[in-house]
Each structure stands twice: as C-alpha cells, then as structure tokens.
Amino acid sequence: MSDRFALAGAKIFDGADWHDDAALLVRGGLVEAILPTGAIPSGVASVETSGGLLVPGFVDIQVNGGGGVMLNDHPDVASIETICRAHAPFGTTALLPTLITDTPAITAAAVAAGAEAARKNVPGFLGLHLEGPHLSVARKGAHDPALIRPMTDTDQAALIAARGDMPVLLTTIAPESVEPAHVTALAKAGIVVSLGHSDTDYATAVAFAEAGATVVTHLFNAMSQVGNREPGLAGAAVDTGGFYAGIIADGIHVHPGTMTLALRAKKGPGKILLVTDAMATIGTDMTSFTLNGRTIYRKDGSLRLADGTLAGADLDMISAVRFVHRVVGLDLDEALRMASLYPAQAIGQAHRLGRFANGTAADIVGLSDDLDVKNVWIGGERVFAA
Numbered sequence: 001m002s003d004r005f006a007l008a009g010a011k012i013f014d015g016a017d018w019h020d021d022a023a024l025l026v027r028g029g030l031v032e033a034i035l036p037t038g039a040i041p042s043g044v045a046s047v048e049t050s051g052g053l054l055v056p057g058f059v060d061i062q063v064n065g066g067g068g069v070m071l072n073d074h075p076d077v078a079s080i081e082t083i084c085r086a087h088a089p090f091g092t093t094a095l096l097p098t099l100i101t102d103t104p105a106i107t108a109a110a111v112a113a114g115a116e117a118a119r120k121n122v123p124g125f126l127g128l129h130l131e132g133p134h135l136s137v138a139r140k141g142a143h144d145p146a147l148i149r150p151m152t153d154t155d156q157a158a159l160i161a162a163r164g165d166m167p168v169l170l171t172t173i174a175p176e177s178v179e180p181a182h183v184t185a186l187a188k189a190g191i192v193v194s195l196g197h198s199d200t201d202y203a204t205a206v207a208f209a210e211a212g213a214t215v216v217t218h219l220f221n222a223m224s225q226v227g228n229r230e231p232g233l234a235g236a237a238v239d240t241g242g243f244y245a246g247i248i249a250d251g252i253h254v255h256p257g258t259m260t261l262a263l264r265a266k267k268g269p270g271k272i273l274l275v276t277d278a279m280a281t282i283g284t285d286m287t288s289f290t291l292n293g294r295t296i297y298r299k300d301g302s303l304r305l306a307d308g309t310l311a312g313a314d315l316d317m318i319s320a321v322r323f324v325h326r327v328v329g330l331d332l333d334e335a336l337r338m339a340s341l342y343p344a345q346a347i348g349q350a351h352r353l354g355r356f357a358n359g360t361a362a363d364i365v366g367l368s369d370d371l372d373v374k375n376v377w378i379g380g381e382r383v384f385a386a
Contacts, residue, residue, distance in 0.1 A: 062098050066279075147176070249315075342354070
C-alpha cells in the first residue's frame with residue numbers, strides 16, 4: 001500500500017466524535033486528517049471499506065499471553081511478537097505484555113526481551129507490565145506466594161534502568177510490600193505505578209496515590225473490597241480522581257451491576273478502562289496451559305486453577321467492548337473510549353494513541369455494524385483482514 005492513502009466508506013469515530021461521509025487520510029504511518037469524502041486529494045489512493053465503522057486501535061495494558069504462549073514461560077522477543085500478533089485480529093493495536101510474579105532471572109529475561117522488542121519496533125508492542133513480585137500474599141490470586149517479596153532499593157534501581165529501554169513500563173505493586181518513597185522514585189523516573197493484589201485500606205491507597213501511583217489493576221479482583229466502614233482499595237480506586245482503573249469485562253470477574261455502579265461513581269479525571277488480562281489461550285483452541293508449574297484449565301469462558309481460583313481471563317478486547325456496550329449498556333462511543341483513549345491516557349500515550357488527530361499513530365480498527373473486526377492497521381500497515 002502507498003505511503004499515503006485514504007480509508008473511505010465507513011462511519012469514523014475519532015475518539016470524541018463521529019464523522020459521516022468522511023475519509024481517514026493516512027501518511028507515513030500517521031493520521032493526517034479526517035476530511036469529507038469528496039475532499040480526498042487528487043492522486044491519493046482511496047481504500048473502500050464497504051461500510052461499518054473505523055475506530056482508534058485498542059490499547060491493552062494487561063496481556064499475559066496469546067497465540068499459545070505466556071510471557072512467563074518464554075520471556076523472549078519471539079513470544080512478544082506472537083502475543084502481539086495473536087491480539088491484533090481482536091482489534092488490539094498496542095499492548096503491554098505482562099509478566100506475572102516470577103523469579104528474578106525470569107523477570108530480567110523479560111525486561112531484556114522488552115528492550116529488544118522496542119529496538120526492533122515490534123508491531124503492537126508498547127512496553128511491559130510487571131505484575132509483581134511486590135504484592136500481598138493475602139490477595140495473591142493466581143500468583144505463586146513463594147515468589148512474592150518486598151521491594152528493595154536494588155529492585156527500584158532495576159526498574160528505573162529498565163524504563164529507559166522501552167516506551168512504557170508499568171508495574172503493579174501492593175502497599176504491603178512497597179514503601180511510598182519507592183513509588184515516588186519510580187513515578188519520577190516515568191514508570192506507571194499501579195496498585196493491585198493488595199488488602200490495603202482506603203487511607204493507605206490514597207496516600208500511595210499522593211506518592212505517585214496512578215492506576216489500579218483489575219478493579220474488584222484481588223483487592224480489599226468496598227465495605228460500609230472501610231472502602232478498601234476498590235473504594236479508593238473509584239473515589240480517587242487521580243486513579244485510572246482497569247476492569248475485566250467478561251461477566252465473570254465483575255458482575256455487570258457492580259460495573260455499572262463503579263462507572264457511575266468514578267471520580268475523574270481518571271477513568272475506568274478495559275483490560276483483558278488475557279492468557280495464552282487467545283487465538284487458540286487450547287484447553288489448558290501451565291503457569292509457574294501449575295495447570296490452568298479453560299472451561300465455560302473462564303480460566304481457573306484446579307482449586308477454582310481465577311487465573312487471568314479468556315477474553316479479547318472486542319469482546320470486552322461488546323460486553324460493556326450490550327450488557328452493561330454503555331453508549332458505543334464510551335465503550336470504545338474504554339478500550340482505546342482511556343488506557344492510552346492512563347499510561348501517558350494519548351498524544352499518539354487512542355484517537356484520530358493529525359500526527360497520531362495510524363492504528364485503526366475496521367468494524368462491521370455488528371462490531372465484528374474486519375480490518376486492522378498498525379502504523380498504517382494492514383496486519384489483519386477478515
């Protein structure tokens with residue numbers, strides 16, 4: 001395809017507004033403009049999309065695996081490439097491969113792989129999410145408690161060094177295992193700090209927000225819950241304007257009614273955003289896989305350990321969008337923002353991701369009117385066609 005082209009024939013959502021009878025002009029891998037169909041410049045190739053919708057590519061900040069691989073099992077560039085390819089057909093054009101709590105050696109290998117993936121400009125790779133090991137054993141979820149440990153100054157230095165090698169580095173920590181001074185140092189170094197897998201109280205969560213934490217990991221899951229006298233981390237996530245909060249919208253991790261309450265109550269400017277928490281199963285027909293030597297079983301739309309503990313999600317991003325639109329009842333534009341603009345904002349990438357404007361990345365998803373993915377472009381290159 002030419003370096004400069006126009007996508008026409010679909011209704012266009014730019015992240016804020018809808019455009020009818022319009023074309024999306026792309027040049028050099030970036031969005032150049034949204035303009036009337038009749039105003040496409042002479043000599044520019046026009047690609048007919050045959051109806052449907054053109055929307056900003058989805059941004060997923062919590063992706064443990066896909067295409068049959070887990071980052072934990074194979075912390076290398078090949079796995080990162082596989083994971084990114086596996087999620088593209090579901091509309092995800094930028095993601096953070098996520099390492100679940102593991103050994104220092106595996107963590108170091110994943111960081112090295114992330115740095116190499118950034119140097120290679122792997123399509124869809126945005127950076128890494130290190131989910132642990134500095135969590136709370138009391139809210140460990142599927143994380144191996146033997147590998148959970150407090151953060152040291154050496155850990156802090158290693159994270160800051162890793163941040164310099166990739167566009168985005170996000171780490172999930174629990175206040176029980178990390179000092180506020182660590183959070184402040186990480187945030188000053190440009191690392192996105194998220195609270196999760198924690199039994200902390202409301203006041204401590206707010207204090208950690210003041211120290212520099214800006215995200216909460218998978219709202220309502222693996223955290224202290226809202227009570228009448230103690231709002232917990234879940235309450236702090238909703239009631240603290242500085243927090244963005246990821247949510248797993250599969251109808252299993254969080255009840256639709258609970259999602260509705262949280263969405264209505266969320267204090268801004270932070271927003272609730274969609275994450276998949278996806279595992280190796282996405283894009284495959286596999287029925288089980290292993291994590292830290294334990295078997296995880298795929299059944300009835302969920303992934304669980306043998307004792308029934310949820311272990312990530314069997315979820316892709318377009319399914320999450322459809323769920324919050326059709327089941328929770330959000331307007332489509334808001335459902336799309338939860339999958340694109342809000343996660344981009346949460347990790348400081350809204351200047352180039354999650355919306356269409358002059359100079360933003362030409363990360364584009366073509367949807368049918370029934371919200372099936374028809375085409376996907378990353379940086380102006382088509383990477384999927386149904």
